[in-house]
Amino acid sequence: MAFDMSVFGRSRWVQTHPNGVYTHGSLQPVLSILDVRGFELRDLFLIGINDDCGTIVLPTESRAENAAAALEPAYATTVKPFGPSGETWGVDYTRRASDGTVLSAFITDLTLKDGRQVIKDGRWVS
Structure with a gap:
């Protein structure tokens, strides 16, 4: 059974977008980069204060690896299990200088x- 990403949309601080996309912070530039690089914007939770660093939570390891690849080389990325149960995967990202x-x-x-x-x-x- 797939992980239901809507559990992240229950906070008043989280913005809900179409296709099960949830964001916390001002992260439209990161969503734009993912979209332009061909990553399908669905079933994800993007956490961060600004577009310089944060974490993307995804339901599977393969989607996390694909998100990390879409952010490289503009961002340094690390893929790892997210949460205590390991049901979801996270991509930590930090912007690189030129x-x-x-x-x-x-x-x-x-x-x-x-x-x-x-x-x-x-x-x-x-």
Whole structure:
């Protein structure tokens, strides 16, 4: 029996779209990338605050692998079982810079108390 993705649409913070697509956050750019790259937009839950990083929850491993392939190389992706029962699969994604590095989506600049800057413009400084 297939996993019913509508369980994710029960929160007032989740937006419902056609074909069993649910989103939490401002994620239309990610949906557009998936659509343009030929990934069928159905039966998925897209979680994130913005389009720089998040997770896509899908009912099968093969759909998760296909979603990850559609996001590459613009995003670094990881496919893994999602949830305690492992009934669903998740694709964690983080936007890559044009040079291929993965930027920090939340911390853009970080300087330690001793004055060393360890993150600048979302990149780790060595």
